[in-house]
Amino acid sequence: MSWAASAPPGIQQPAAAYYSQPSNAAYTAVPLRQGFSQAYQAQTQYSYTAPANPPPPATTVPTATASDQQSQKIEWPQSVRDYVQRTFQKSSDIVGISGAEVQAKLKDVIRYTQDCGIMHTTDWSQMPSPQQMIQAERQQALMASISSPAAPDHTATAKAKVNPKKRKSTDLNEPDQLGSTVPWRSTKDLSLEDRISKPATDMRSLMDGPLPAKSKSQKNAEKRQRRGDGGYQSSYRSPSPPPLKGPIVGLNEKLEKKFFRLTAAPKAQDVRPERILHQTLDMLKKKWRKEGNYNFICDQFKSLRQDLTVQHIRNEFTVSVYEIHARIALEKGDLGEYNQCQTQLRALYMAGIKGNSIEFKAYRILYFIHTANRTALNDAIADLTTAEKEEQPVKHALNVRSALALGNYHKFFQLYLDVPNMGAYLMDMFVKRERLAALANMCKAFKPDLKLRYITEELAFESDAESAQFIIDYDQDLLLEREDHIVFLTGKAGQRFEEARGEAFRRVDLKGQI
Amino acid sequence: MDSLIKEFNAAYAAMKGDQLAETIHPDIERYSHKLRAIWDRGDLRSTTADLNFLFYQDKSHANLSKAEATGWFEIYLTYWKAVGEILAAEGLRGNVKGSWTQVYVKWKELTLLIIRGYSHYEFENWTIPCLYVAGKYLRLYAMRADAEKSSSNDDTAMTGFQDDFDPEAEENKQLEDCARHLNRIFQICLTDRAPLEESRKWGVYYAINLLFKTYFKLNSEPLSKNVLKAISAGRSDIPLIDKFPKSQQVTFKYYEGVLSFLEENYVEAEKHLTMAWLMCHRDAQRNLELILTYLIPCHLLTTHTLPSAQLLEPFPRLQKLFIPLANAIKGADLRAFDHALRDGEDEFIKRRIYLTLERGRDIALRNLLRKVFVAGGFEESKDGAPPVRRTRIPIAEFTAAIKISSGEDIDADEVECLMANMIYKNLMKGYIAHERGFVVLSKNGAFPGTNV
Structure with missing residues (x-):
């Protein structure tokens, strides 16, 4: 049967089975089991003693479930029992590690996997023994103290070891300082021994451990399995860990990362910490200048932004990331991304974080002119302070707006020729439409004709050739050559440009608009 | 219980x-x-x-x-x-x-x-x-x-993992x-x-x-x-709105009107708001005031008319909002108009009528150009025919008028642009002869709706 294949290695046995001793293991049984189960019972009744590695975010176990666990905890999977047995075999002993330490560690390990609900998915045969973990922990503490005596690693590790009860979930914000010897904490800190004892492929299942959220398929598999078990252990496995409440702290050291839209809680080892992100940004800026591959840059910026978001990093660095991405998106006319950045920037500025808020407020106004969104435009103006209205970029944007509102194309095109920052990219998006509007206007007011030169200047075309082309694109018979100049036959053109104008104003790209 | x-x-x-x-x-x-x-x-x-x-x-x-x-x-x-x-x-x-x-x-x-x-x-x-x-x-x-x-000040906002949420x-x-x-x-x-x-x-x-x-x-x-x-x-199967209680009708019409207003559909807006205005209970001062807040700008744009002092009399707040603007428009005083608009800006923006009122400047300008036209006097009559107003007016005259009225410098090209707008919006009838530097206005009704 297919579901049987996905069942964990340790198949549930009746509660009584736990007490029936394997005949060949008599020498390990009595002291171990007592010590273990007693310690465990004591724990469930009182507040939970955290293991040396950080506990999952939710440390409070509702009392109801605690008693559930108590009544059911005797159903240890075979694999776990094998692991316990292995721990107490003579061959696992390492000189200098006392039995008490080993028991405590063992307890922590099992407890931890249970809390995370991964006890049944963990490959216990590959799990390093508690002795190995303790040894690795010590080695690492030693290494840390040698390489940088003043570094907090050492003290933190020591603290964690001396008084594990002091660790609270809020301490999560000092991630690198934890004695990361348990395999699911970190890969790079593993001692050679651990790496040998555990092939890299198996790491995955272990590394999934500390993160409470499970993938959908995993959950489904579990559900199926529970059904197969006749539902006996459904309460055993619950409570499924609640989603992360606090920010996570990344452990990923790579500069580049492909963007992937999260469907579950992020994993610390996939997320890059802020200091890495700083390097990432520098690298992206260089690459953008050198290669100009927008698809690559955009993807990288998205993952960069995501890493910032999941770690709740909101500071001036965050602002600069969004600003740079917004500018690049603007340059490439990617309004969707531009908008997302702009929305975030607005929130960040409102939170009082410094950046180029004037520049971006001006863009905001220009953008709403482009989308002809009057309500939003009104709100954007409402957001401005009197002082901001006097700042050059904002003032420019407001003048653009009022020039258009009053149909003053003369002023509008003068403003178009002199735009602060990158506002011209935004104005480019609606300049064609405004040219059509102006032409429709001129056709009605000026009779009988106009010099092409005049149109070129009024509507800010680069050259007569460009303005001629613009007109010819609509109708070929509107220009007439005189002795020394070309004229635009306004009398004939009215209808044509009126239509084009109406068409142009109907089509406003609203992509990604907020 | x-x-x-x-x-x-x-x-x-x-x-x-x-x-x-x-x-x-x-x-x-x-x-x-x-x-x-x-x-x-x-x-x-x-x-x-x-x-x-x-x-x-x-x-x-x-x-x-x-x-x-x-x-x-x-x-x-x-x-x-x-x-x-x-x-x-x-x-x-x-x-x-x-x-x-x-x-x-x-x-x-x-x-x-x-x-x-x-x-x-x-x-x-x-x-x-x-x-x-x-x-x-x-x-x-x-x-x-x-x-x-x-x-x-509960800062529990950032709970999502995506950064494209809306903070508002x-x-x-x-x-x-x-x-x-x-x-x-x-x-x-x-x-x-x-x-x-x-x-x-x-x-x-x-x-x-x-x-x-x-x-x-x-x-x-x-x-x-x-x-x-x-x-x-x-x-088809909802009862007609006039079968519902009046209070509900008024509220509905008011919102329907404001929605049209925000979409710049001033004709529709005026229709709904007028209905709300007529049905509203005369003691519901606050509601009447709200209706007028949108109905007055509507009127300004659709019929180019301003509220009378009598209408605004019971509403001191509306007086404060609209009277300076109305006076500036009447007096064709562009500078006063710009000032009034700036002074009231915050309040106008809040009520979302700023962008509409701003367009009242066209009416002020129209009044100014009309003054220029009237001041131009009449052509010498020929053969005893009734006198005809001078209809060829140099751009320079309009330029001077706008300079005086707005108190700002302006070049001839921009004046032509403003005039073109007047013509385009049917506030003025005639055409601009750009090469020759004057405007030719229509002999009959150069400024529609103003008796000249």
């Missing part, structure tokens, strides 16, 4: 919806006594027991069907809980501290139960006023809960939620298929008005469009 249920029975027997709605009214000012009495009667158990008796065992009361009794039983039990939360939030329960968020949660439960009454327990349509009360207070409590949250939505979280439930009230009214006499369709406009209010508060007017679409799709 006894007296409450007695009231319920009386209202139910008489089939008086309003009276029935009063029994679940949560207004602490109006019913402070009653609410306290209800809460102080006992704990959850005794209340449940009371209600159990009153609805299931006491056979003296009105002929409720079994389903209805179940529905009302749950409603009153939840009402009792909500009253407890309200008293706590108002600080009237001694040292029990409450919060408006809690009130909102309980009241939402009550609202959902009432909605459920219609979908599951065969409530009849005359009980709709209960739905009104529920919806009305749901909205109020949602706003209070949001205010409470933002003042407590967080501020109005409960109200957003509330809008969804109000929409359900709207739907449950709209989709009733019973014959019109006993249909919940009579609740449609009250629900719409609540929804509009909420959407406006949330700055999401576009959603109101969906509502309008929904009722125009089903218009």
Whole structure:
């Protein structure tokens, strides 16, 4: 049967089975089991003693479930029992590690996997023994103290070891300082021994451990399995860990990362910490200048932004990331991304974080002119302070707006020729439409004709050739050559440009608009 | 509880919806006594027991069907809980501290139960006023809960993993939620298929008005469009709006007008707002003022007329808003207009009439150009024919006039551009002869609607 294949290695046995001793293991049984189960019972009744590695975010176990666990905890999977047995075999002993330490560690390990609900998915045969973990922990503490005596690693590790009860979930914000010897904490800190004892492929299942959220398929598999078990252990496995409440702290050291839209809680080892992100940004800026591959840059910026978001990093660095991405998106006319950045920037500025808020407020106004969104435009103006209205970029944007509102194309095109920052990219998006509007206007007011030169200047075309082309694109018979100049036959053109104008104003790209 | 249920029975027997709605009214000012009495009667158990008796065992009361009794039983039990939360939030329960968020949660439960009454327990349509009360207070409590949250400065906002969420939505979280439930009230009214006499369709406009209010508060007017679409799709079987209470008509027309206004559809806006204006109760000063706030700018653009002093007389706030602008337009004083617009900017922006009023400058300009035209005098008459105004006017004259009026320098090209606009907008008739530097105005009605 297919579901049987996905069942964990340790198949549930009746509660009584736990007490029936394997005949060949008599020498390990009595002291171990007592010590273990007693310690465990004591724990469930009182507040939970955290293991040396950080506990999952939710440390409070509702009392109801605690008693559930108590009544059911005797159903240890075979694999776990094998692991316990292995721990107490003579061959696992390492000189200098006392039995008490080993028991405590063992307890922590099992407890931890249970809390995370991964006890049944963990490959216990590959799990390093508690002795190995303790040894690795010590080695690492030693290494840390040698390489940088003043570094907090050492003290933190020591603290964690001396008084594990002091660790609270809020301490999560000092991630690198934890004695990361348990395999699911970190890969790079593993001692050679651990790496040998555990092939890299198996790491995955272990590394999934500390993160409470499970993938959908995993959950489904579990559900199926529970059904197969006749539902006996459904309460055993619950409570499924609640989603992360606090920010996570990344452990990923790579500069580049492909963007992937999260469907579950992020994993610390996939997320890059802020200091890495700083390097990432520098690298992206260089690459953008050198290669100009927008698809690559955009993807990288998205993952960069995501890493910032999941770690709740909101500071001036965050602002600069969004600003740079917004500018690049603007340059490439990617309004969707531009908008997302702009929305975030607005929130960040409102939170009082410094950046180029004037520049971006001006863009905001220009953008709403482009989308002809009057309500939003009104709100954007409402957001401005009197002082901001006097700042050059904002003032420019407001003048653009009022020039258009009053149909003053003369002023509008003068403003178009002199735009602060990158506002011209935004104005480019609606300049064609405004040219059509102006032409429709001129056709009605000026009779009988106009010099092409005049149109070129009024509507800010680069050259007569460009303005001629613009007109010819609509109708070929509107220009007439005189002795020394070309004229635009306004009398004939009215209808044509009126239509084009109406068409142009109907089509406003609203992509990604907020 | 006894007296409450007695009231319920009386209202139910008489089939008086309003009276029935009063029994679940949560207004602490109006019913402070009653609410306290209800809460102080006992704990959850005794209340449940009371209600159990009153609805299931006491056979003296009105002929409720079994389903209805179940529905009302749950409603009153939840009402009792909500009253407890309200008293706590108002600080009237001694040292029990409450919060408006809690009130909102309980009241939402009550609202959902009432909605459920219609979908599951065969409530009849005359009980709709209960739905009104529920919806009305749901909205109020949602706003209070949001205010409470933002003042407590609770920084739990960033819970999502994506960065494309809308930070503003967080501020109005409960109200957003509330809008969804109000929409359900709207739907449950709209989709009733019973014959019109006993249909919940009579609740449609009250629900719409609540929804509009909420959407406006949330700055999401576009959603109101969906509502309008929904009722125009089903218009054939919704009773005509003039069959509804006047208060509902006025509110609906007002919002419909403002929605058109915001879309720059001033003709439609004027139609709706005028209806609202005419029907509005003459003592509802606040509502009249609101209607005028939008109706006056509408008039300015559609008919180029300004409000009379008499019209504005009862509304000092509107006087302050509009009179400086109106005077500037009348006096063709561009500088005064710009000043008035700048002075009132914050208020205009807040009321969302700035972008509309700004266009009043065209009218001021039109008046100015007209003055130039009039000052130009008449051509020498030929052969004793009636005198004709001078219709060829050099651009330079207009330029001078605009310079004087606005107090700013302006070049001839820009003046031509402004003139072109006047012509394009039909505020002025004629054409510009660019090469020769003058404007040729129409002999008859150069400025339509102004007698010249």
